[in-house]
Amino acid sequence: MxxxxxxxxxxxxxxxxxxxxxxxxxxxxxxxxxxxxxxxxxxxxxxxxxxxxxxxxxxxxxxxxxxxxxxxxxxxxxxxxxxxxxxxxxxxxxxxxxxxxxxxxxxxxxxxxxxxxxxxxxxxxxxxxxxxxxxxxxxxxxxxxxxxxxxxxxxxxxxxxxxxIKNFFNYYKNQHNIVPYIIFFCVTTCSKKQWPKLYWYNIIQKALNLGYHIKIPFWTVSEELFVKKIKKHFNQVIILSRLTLQEIAIQILKSTAIISVDTGLSHLAAAFDCPNLTLYGPTDPKLVGTYGGRNQLILKSKSNDMRHLTPDFVWSTFEKNFDILK
CATH class of the missing domain: 3.40.50.2000 (Glycogen Phosphorylase B;)
Incomplete structure (x- = not known):
């Protein structure tokens, strides 16, 4: 058929x-x-x-x-x-x-x-x-x-x-990382779904203080401006520049964990069952949230205002729920 x-x-x-x-x-x-x-x-x-x-x-x-x-x-x-x-x-x-x-x-x-x-x-x-x-x-x-x-x-x-779709990437999945890393998906096209930029600075600092390595991708001009500011403040952060879908898929597969706003890439992480904490504001995750796998965790702002998901709360939830980081 x-x-x-x-x-x-x-x-x-x-x-x-x-x-x-x-x-x-x-x-x-x-x-x-x-x-x-x-x-x-x-x-x-x-x-x-x-x-x-x-x-x-x-x-x-x-x-x-x-x-x-x-x-x-x-x-x-x-x-x-x-x-x-x-x-x-x-x-x-x-x-x-x-x-x-x-x-x-x-x-x-x-x-x-x-x-x-x-x-x-x-x-x-x-x-x-x-x-x-x-x-x-x-x-x-x-x-x-x-x-x-x-x-x-x-x-x-x-x-x-x-x-x-995971088997397509078996060759890359079996390659071991020299240094484990966390990916932060910091940006999304909808402004209401954005987590405040100062919150990202805060949580990046928390992760670096505990010895975690961080990768952040970008594609658009506005995203590039944001990640360049991050790089200026945190030189240790690795910036992934305009990767293809297959390239970012490989980065996701090999990551230790992910923190993401509501974006298509968080769904890609779910498809690979990568440890992933996704932050939701106005969107109803019961209808369109990340789906499947024991490694998917959603934090939903009760007021739909992303500012109510504080960096302290997000980071403590992240470390508490993903044993792989301990």
Missing amino acids: NVLIIKISSMGDIIHTLPAITDASNSIPNIMFDWVIEETFSAIPRWHPSVQQIIPIKLRTWKNNWYSLDSWKEYRSFIKKIVKKEYDVIIDAQGLLKTAIFVTRVAKGIKHGLDSVSATELMSCWFYDHCHFVKKNQHAIERIRNLFAICLQYSVPLSIGKYN
């Missing part, structure tokens, strides 16, 4: 889809998946053994430059790729109108997606052959697991979902 997945972004949403693929692969012999995904995140599906073809898309870029002739040429090129194969099942797991119009509508095969009650944007269901109800008041991973099970006609396993 050949199945096309349409789930183009974001990083967390992409990672949330992986357990559903594992469920289906364990339930249906010889099933294989192609995946339409934003080019930025196209490395991630390659790590799953049941994904055979990646069809990258630049929908965000095209949307922002819809008036550009180059954008329309690239979109036409994308259509030529997606219509080359007819699929047994197409699953639109995005539930957005723009994705349904520009991707799902043009693909060849029986189209499935969420119904008007379950989808993020109810009009997206106009473009599906079959619309399915999936309860909203459950974790995003369980929602997608249920959607895939309904579309492909199998029962959702009772066990916790398995990402099944």
